[in-house]
Amino acid sequence: MKEIITVSQLNDNIKFLLEETFGFVWVEGEVSNLRRPQSGHIYFTLKDEKSQIRAVYFRQFGRFKKGIGFELEEGLRVLCRARLSVYQPRGEYQLIVESMEPRGIGALQKLFEQLKSKLAAEGLFDEQYKKSIPVLPKKIGIITSPTGAVIKDILNIAKRRFPSVNILIAPVRVQGVEAAAEIIQALRNFHAYGDVDVIIIARGGGSLEDMAPFNDEALAREIFRSLIPIVSAVGHETDFTICDFVADLRAPTPSAAAELVLPERLELLTRLNNLKQRLFAGYCRYPADKRNQLARLQERFKDPRRLLIDLQIHLDELKERLRVTFHHEKQGLYNNLRQMELRLSHQSPTRQIEEKKMLLKNIQKDIYGHFFNRLTALKENLWKNSAVLESLSPLRVLQRGYSITRSLASGLIVRQADALSIGENVNIQLARGNVHARVQKISGE
Numbered sequence: 382m383k384e385i386i387t388v389s390q391l392n393d394n395i396k397f398l399l400e401e402t403f404g405f406v407w408v409e410g411e412v413s414n415l416r417r418p419q420s421g422h423i424y425f426t427l428k429d430e431k432s433q434i435r436a437v438y439f440r441q442f443g444r445f446k447k448g449i450g451f452e453l454e455e456g457l458r459v460l461c462r463a464r465l466s467v468y469q470p471r472g473e474y475q476l477i478v479e480s481m482e483p484r485g486i487g488a489l490q491k492l493f494e495q496l497k498s499k500l501a502a503e504g505l506f507d508e509q510y511k512k513s514i515p516v517l518p519k520k521i522g523i524i525t526s527p528t529g530a531v532i533k534d535i536l537n538i539a540k541r542r543f544p545s546v547n548i549l550i551a552p553v554r555v556q557g558v559e560a561a562a563e564i565i566q567a568l569r570n571f572h573a574y575g576d577v578d579v580i581i582i583a584r585g586g587g588s589l590e591d592m593a594p595f596n597d598e599a600l601a602r603e604i605f606r607s608l609i610p611i612v613s614a615v616g617h618e619t620d621f622t623i624c625d626f627v628a629d630l631r632a633p634t635p636s637a638a639a640e641l642v643l644p645e646r647l648e649l650l651t652r653l654n655n656l657k658q659r660l661f662a663g664y665c666r667y668p669a670d671k672r673n674q675l676a677r678l679q680e681r682f683k684d685p686r687r688l689l690i691d692l693q694i695h696l697d698e699l700k701e702r703l704r705v706t707f708h709h710e711k712q713g714l715y716n717n718l719r720q721m722e723l724r725l726s727h728q729s730p731t732r733q734i735e736e737k738k739m740l741l742k743n744i745q746k747d748i749y750g751h752f753f754n755r756l757t758a759l760k761e762n763l764w765k766n767s768a769v770l771e772s773l774s775p776l777r778v779l780q781r782g783y784s785i786t787r788s789l790a791s792g793l794i795v796r797q798a799d800a801l802s803i804g805e806n807v808n809i810q811l812a813r814g815n816v817h818a819r820v821q822k823i824s825g826e
Contacts, residue, residue, distance in 0.1 A: 388472070389469065391472075392467060392469040392472050393469065395467055395472075395474075396466065396467035396469060399465045399466065399467055399474060400464065400465060400466060400467075403464070403465040404464060404465075405462060405463070405464050405479075406462075406463060406464070406465060406476075407460060407461070407462055408427060408434075408460070408461050408463060408476060409429075409458070409459070409460045409461075409484060410427035410428055410429050410433075410434075410458070410459070410461075411427070411428055411429065411456060411457070411458050411459075412425050412426075412427065412453060412454065412455060412456065412457045412458075412459060413425065413426045413427075413428055413433070413455060413456070414426040415453060415454070415455050420440065421440035422437060422438065422439050422440050423437065423438040423453060424436075424437050425437075425438075425453070427459075427461065427476065434474075434475065434476060435468075435473060435474075435475040435476070436461065436463065436475060436476040436477075436478050437475060437476070437477060437478065438453075438478040438479075438481070439477070451483060451491075451492040451495055451496070452495045453481070454491070457483060457491065458483070458484045459481045459482065459483055459484060460481065460482050460483075460484050461476060461478045461480070461481050462478070462479050462480045462481075463476035463477055463478040463479060464476070464477050464479070465477075490589065492596070493589075493596050493623070496596060496598055496601075496623055497623060497626065499598075500598070500601055500623065500626070500627065501626075505601060505602070505605045505626075505627050506626045506627060510605070511629045511630075512609075512610040512629045513610065513629075514579055514610050514612065514629065514630055514641070514642060515578045515579055515610070516644065517644060517649075518546065518577075518578035518579045518642060518643075519546070519547060519578055520546070520547040520548070520549060520575075520576060520577045520578055521539075521546060521547070521548050521549070521577060521578065521579055521580075521581065521642060521643070522549050522550075522551060522571045522575050522577035522579070522580040522581070522609070523535060523548060523549070523550050523551065523580075523581045523583065524551045524553055524564055524567045524568065524571075524580065524581070524582045524583070525550070525552075525553070525555060525581075525582070525583040525584055525635070526552065526553065526554065526555045526584065527550065527552035529555070529584070529585060530585065531583050531584055531585050531635045532550065532583075534635055534636045534639070535548075535581070535583065535635055535636070535638070535639045536548065538636055538639040538640060538643070539639055539643055542639070542640065542643045542644065542645050542646060543643045543644060543645070543646045544646070545646075546643060549571075549575055549577055551567035551570060551571065551575075553567050554594075555584035555594065555595075556584075556587070556591050556594065557594070560594035561594040561595075561597035561599065561600045562599075564582065564594065564595075564600055565599060565600055565603045568580065568603050568604070568607060568611075569603070571609065572607070572608065572609065577609060578609070578610075579609065579610045579611075579612060579642055580607070580609050580610070580611045580612070581611075581612045581614055581632075581635070581638050581639070581642060582595075582604075582611060582612070582613050582614065582615065582624060582628070583614040583615065583635035583638060584614075584615050584616070584635070585616070585617075585635070586616045586617040586620060587616065592615065592616060592620065592622050595613075595615045595622040595623065595624040595625075596622050596623045596624070597623070598623075600623075600624060601623045601624065601626075601627045604624060604627045604628055605627050610629045610630070611628045611629050611630075612628060612629065612630045612631075612632055612638045612641065612642060613625045613627075613628035613630070613631050613632065613638075614631075614632040614633075614634060614635040614637065614638030617633070617634060618633035618634060776812065779810070779811060779812035780812045784809050784810060784811050785809070785810040786807050786808070786809050786810075787807065787808045787810070788800070788801065788805065788806075788807055788808075789805075789806040789807060789808055789817070790805065790806070795807065798823050798824065799823070801820050801823060802820065802823075803820055803821065803822070803823065804819060804820060804821075805819070805820045806818070806819055806820075807819070807820060
């Protein structure tokens with residue numbers, strides 16, 4: 382016979398062959414049968430139009446690897462990096478997923494909306510955290526591609542509007558997998574070494590896939606933590622990214638960002654010249670205004686002796702009014718005092734105390750009478766009950782010549798003769814004392 386192996390051995394061999402043959406694979410498909418047990422692992426089926434395969438994403442992958450950066454949902458099309466394995470107890474092969482990314486425009490849009498809702502709920506877009514852009518920055522930091530048209534447009538506008546401003550450029554990739562990490566590092570470098578007053582993050586327009594680095598969650602949180610004001614100038618006016626929402630100011634285009642950050646030099650000089658002229662005119666007009674003001678005050682100022690006479694007359698009037706008012710108030714208080722004395726005499730407590738004493742005495746008398754009557758009735762009732770109990774007492778029966786017989790063996794009262802036997806000892810209770818006896822004869826009656 383050929384070699385016979387067990388089911389477990391067969392599954393072990395299949396597991397070894399699959400894992401050694403395939404290793405890591407990239408598999409694209411649609412998510413279905415999604416389950417999230419309390420363990421934190423994610424179980425689902427990856428399928429296409431003709432086939433399906435089971436897949437599992439273990440929670441520990443999310444801690445140490447890139448993992449999943451979006452909310453997995455039913456029907457979502459994803460690209461998985463996984464290794465093929467066999468679940469030996471059931472003999473089923475499955476994918477052990479280590480990372481995933483959404484596929485297609487719809488998936489990227491869904492990922493964008495999910496991250497936008499998440500960060501908005503955490504408050505990263507709130508206006509209270511937005512920092513103001515400086516009016517006249519000394520140095521501007523620009524994070525963008527060094528070879529595109531964006532940086533040329535910004536430099537041309539800066540040269541035209543305010544050529545003396547210092548510009549520090551951090552060259553990064555603005556498209557591709559590594560772009561978000563390079564932008565984050567550029568932000569950190571500006572904070573550590575740049576000494577800039579404002580930062581512009583810029584790139585030209587593009588598709589949703591091209592804008593993916595600016596929808597990165599790590600980049601959004603880095604922008605939120607920035608101590609330097611940040612202007613987002615990503616894409617065209619109709620394009621929106623997560624970077625736009627979390628930045629301190631959103632510019633519709635990179636060129637508009639340069640215009641928002643940099644003031645027009647000629648306009649500033651014009652305003653400064655106007656202010657200078659107004660200041661000079663005000664300085665020349667100040668002495669004349671003060672002289673006119675002094676003349677008006679001199680015209681309004683009266684002779685101090687006339688002012689003193691008016692005040693003296695007014696003081697005399699106040700004294701007379703005070704005297705009359707004091708007299709009326711004194712008379713009113715005297716009348717009120719007399720009325721209160723009369724009312725107090727009518728409300729003297731002596732008469733009320735006598736009435737209360739009489740009432741208290743009558744109540745005490747009624748209580749004593751009621752208590753005496755009640756006590757007499759209770760005594761009579763007690764004597765009656767005592768007489769009844771006395772007449773019913775078994776001791777009275779014994780005093781009339783009766784006795785109570787008990788068996789010494791059982792201690793029970795004997796009520797009929799056949800309950801005893803010849804020679805049995807009994808106790809006979811009399812009205813006075815007890816008698817121990819022995820049964821010698823029993824008659825039936």
